[in-house]
Amino acid sequence: MSVKAMMAIILHNQLTLHGVHSLTPSDSEKIVEHLIEQLRKVELGLAAREFDVRQQPK
Numbered sequence: 001m002s003v004k005a006m007m008a009i010i011l012h013n014q015l016t017l018h019g020v021h022s023l024t025p026s027d028s029e030k031i032v033e034h035l036i037e038q039l040r041k042v043e044l045g046l047a048a049r050e051f052d053v054r055q056q057p058k
Helices: 003-017 025-055
Strands: none
Touching: 003 025
């Protein structure tokens, strides 16, 4: 089982525990994919910022 699939199951289970019953497993997978993509963008932005800081003259 992929990490994405496991995350989707965890998300689905947590939402169900909090009273959300209208999402399908497919919906949960799409949400996880979106979250992973957002995290990648944040990670790239932070890496670029760190690189820029290191390149500034001292």
